Amino acid sequence: MSVFMDLNLIYTGDRTGLRTLLETAAHLGFSTVAINYVFEPTSKKKQVKIVSSVCKHLCLYQGRSRPIRVLNRLTVVMSDSSHFRPNATEYRSFDLLAVQPTTEKLFHAACMLYDVDIICISVSEKLPFFFKRAPVNGAADRGVVFEVSYSAAIRDSTLRRYTIANAINLMESCKGRNVILSSAAEKALELRGPYDVTNLGLLFGLSDGDAKEAVCSTCRSVLLHAETRKTASGIIYTMRSCSDSAGQEGAPGDPEHGGSIIDSQTIKPSLASDD
Amino acid sequence: MSVDLDHTPRCLLVSDRSSFLHEKNRINSQVEQLNFNYKVSLLLPECGSTPSHLDSMLNNFSTFYLIRKLPIYELLDKRFLETAVYQGCVYGLSYRTRIDEDICVALMPNGHLCLSLDKDSFQVLGVEGKASRFSHRTKSRYVVSVDMTESSMVPGGRGYLRLLTGLKSRLPLKSDFLLSHHPGGGASLQALLSRYDWSEHKPEVSTHALTCLSCPTQLTSIPPNFDPHSFLEWLGAVDADISCENSSCSFLSSLACPEPKTMLSQALRVSVCGLLLPQDILRLIQEIRCYLDQPQLQSWVALTVHGFVDSPVSWGGREHGALRGGENFYTLLMGEDHTYHLHLVTGAHDTCPP
Numbered sequence: 001m002s003v004f005m006d007l008n009l010i011y012t013g014d015r016t017g018l019r020t021l022l023e024t025a026a027h028l029g030f031s032t033v034a035i036n037y038v039f040e041p042t043s044k045k046k047q048v049k050i051v052s053s054v055c056k057h058l059c060l061y062q063g064r065s066r067p068i069r070v071l072n073r074l075t076v077v078m079s080d081s082s083h084f085r086p087n088a089t090e091y092r093s094f095d096l097l098a099v100q101p102t103t104e105k106l107f108h109a110a111c112m113l114y115d116v117d118i119i120c121i122s123v124s125e126k127l128p129f130f131f132k133r134a135p136v137n138g139a140a141d142r143g144v145v146f147e148v149s150y151s152a153a154i155r156d157s158t159l160r161r162y163t164i165a166n167a168i169n170l171m172e173s174c175k176g177r178n179v180i181l182s183s184a185a186e187k188a189l190e191l192r193g194p195y196d197v198t199n200l201g202l203l204f205g206l207s208d209g210d211a212k213e214a215v216c217s218t219c220r221s222v223l224l225h226a227e228t229r230k231t232a233s234g235i236i237y238t239m240r241s242c243s244d245s246a247g248q249e250g251a252p253g254d255p256e257h258g259g260s261i262i263d264s265q266t267i268k269p270s271l272a273s274d275d
Numbered sequence: 276m277s278v279d280l281d282h283t284p285r286c287l288l289v290s291d292r293s294s295f296l297h298e299k300n301r302i303n304s305q306v307e308q309l310n311f312n313y314k315v316s317l318l319l320p321e322c323g324s325t326p327s328h329l330d331s332m333l334n335n336f337s338t339f340y341l342i343r344k345l346p347i348y349e350l351l352d353k354r355f356l357e358t359a360v361y362q363g364c365v366y367g368l369s370y371r372t373r374i375d376e377d378i379c380v381a382l383m384p385n386g387h388l389c390l391s392l393d394k395d396s397f398q399v400l401g402v403e404g405k406a407s408r409f410s411h412r413t414k415s416r417y418v419v420s421v422d423m424t425e426s427s428m429v430p431g432g433r434g435y436l437r438l439l440t441g442l443k444s445r446l447p448l449k450s451d452f453l454l455s456h457h458p459g460g461g462a463s464l465q466a467l468l469s470r471y472d473w474s475e476h477k478p479e480v481s482t483h484a485l486t487c488l489s490c491p492t493q494l495t496s497i498p499p500n501f502d503p504h505s506f507l508e509w510l511g512a513v514d515a516d517i518s519c520e521n522s523s524c525s526f527l528s529s530l531a532c533p534e535p536k537t538m539l540s541q542a543l544r545v546s547v548c549g550l551l552l553p554q555d556i557l558r559l560i561q562e563i564r565c566y567l568d569q570p571q572l573q574s575w576v577a578l579t580v581h582g583f584v585d586s587p588v589s590w591g592g593r594e595h596g597a598l599r600g601g602e603n604f605y606t607l608l609m610g611e612d613h614t615y616h617l618h619l620v621t622g623a624h625d626t627c628p629p
Contacts, residue, residue, distance in 0.1 A: 003376045004376070031376070177412065195599050198599060199599070208284070208285070208598055208623065209411030209412070209598075210411065210412075212375075212411070212598060212599075213411055213412065213413070216375070216415075217413055217415045220415075221413075
């Protein structure tokens with residue numbers, strides 16, 4: 001379904017605030033959101049815990065009968081190559097995996113080597129490096145997308161300049177392909193509706209069609225990429241065994257090769273996908 | 276590198292100018308081709324209350340029906356096809372489905388059933404269709420268009436059975452549906468309506484009197500005084516109750532009435548909303564021509580007809596999409612000597628109006 005998604009809602013530890021954020025996102029018309037747990041290995045906090053069953057009753061989104069779908073995402077802020085450990089077991093409980101490289105070498109490694117879904121473009125500082133075509137094209141070939149967040153631009157005018165400058169630099173190299181726009185909102189007031197975000201994309205140098213795709217179909221391809229990554233190219237498909245979060249998993253893909261399911265429940269495939 | 280921000284969102288505008296008395300005018304075919312009309316707005320200058328014959332005309336628009344959670348395979352029901360679709364003109368449109376998010380269904384008066392589906396649903400349905408003309412890089416929307424009057428779609432035919440199996444078992448689609456039938460009214464739809472939760476609705480008429488309205492002069496002059504964009508912007512601002520003063524202390528709107536302008540002491544804005552049929556709109560246009568024949572203070576009337584934003588088809592059954600707006604409407608500016616200016620507008624993802 002090419003529906004609108006916002007794959008970056010920052011988790012701040014405030015459950016009421018998070019609930020308001022989800023309600024606002026549902027009201028604005030987003031069908032899927034991802035709660036982003038940002039992990040900085042250099043800071044004091046070592047552990048990142050997922051808030052399980054964040055909202056018992058998920059709000060219905062704008063006039064639909066389906067509730068909003070909430071995913072979990074981990075962003076690792078990397079300043080050294082040891083910060084991201086491939087195939088670490090802690091990453092398995094997250095639906096989406098993202099990295100935010102801070103140097104050119106790490107950016108190159110993230111684009112070409114690391115098994116991630118999203119590469120975040122920093123908006124809080126002027127990027128110390130330029131985007132080269134080779135790693136950007138390499139990332140596009142692998143299905144990794146670049147993410148630009150806009151809520152920093154809402155908060156502060158200096159950050160607004162950095163956001164736009166970094167985004168335009170990115171668009172020059174990637175030509176508007178494989179980009180997603182998301183909010184990185186901590187409060188409900190920092191969220192904007194999907195058509196507003198499409199208009200914002202024009203400011204970042206995207207064309208009309210690219211800007212709309214950045215909010216819907218590219219986000220959908222990120223979710224499919226994440227599923228493929230988690231299921232080892234579609235061979236093994238795992239499902240959480242507790243019943244109330246089984247509905248949240250809701251993945252549309254059927255294992256490509258019809259492989260084994262590591263769970264005692266039988267899962268009825270809902271849609272066949274031959275992507 | 277700087278971003279080119281001079282481009283405003285693209286729209287298609289076709290302007291036509293003719294007279295009702297000219298035998299080759301295309302106004303009838305242009306009005307009839309827009310099958311699904313949502314709203315008709317009238318602007319009557321120097322008028323305090325709706326004239327009686329116009330008022331009765333507006334209140335006598337055909338009623339329409341809303342069926343809740345109609346399974347779409349019911350539109351292929353044999354009895355429904357025989358009593359309604361083959362006989363006359365059935366207008367049907369899925370209600371509260373968004374063109375760029377959900378599956379939209381339209382049943383056109385010529386017997387064509389049009390489904391606008393996303394990629395997953397299209398692959399599951401398993402019926403022949405085409406990718407949407409407005410796909411950008413990836414094909415994410417597909418259109419299935421079926422002619423129910425064709426020989427392969429006769430109940431029992433191969434195409435018919437394939438579509439029926441698809442809609443019944445592979446992709447069971449259910450949505451709220453708006454339905455209207457042209458000559459027969461509700462009688463021929465009773466068989467379908469009786470099986471589901473339905474309600475009959477009359478199009479909603481609302482009237483609003485305006486005072487001290489600034490208005491461009493000599494609207495119906497030939498050649499026209501104004502370019503269509505500024506005229507349509509002004510008319511839209513009047514319709515949406517947006518101030519055209521452009522005062523320096525207000526930052527909400529910088530829209531202004533095109534020059535040269537005059538001040539109207541009063542004007543009347545009437546709108547009708549619902550599933551409106553083109554035949555009713557043609558009769559309304561005839562009534563307005565009679566109204567303009569009488570001696571008037573002002574010599575023009577502006578009629579704007581909006582199509583549904585989420586309809587999968589617009590003029591002539593051609594594909595309709597929505598980039599950001601999905602607008603498709605036309606404005607008919609009628610003058611006193613049976614002349615008219617017609618402006619047909621669509622958004623970016625749409626085929627050119629006729």
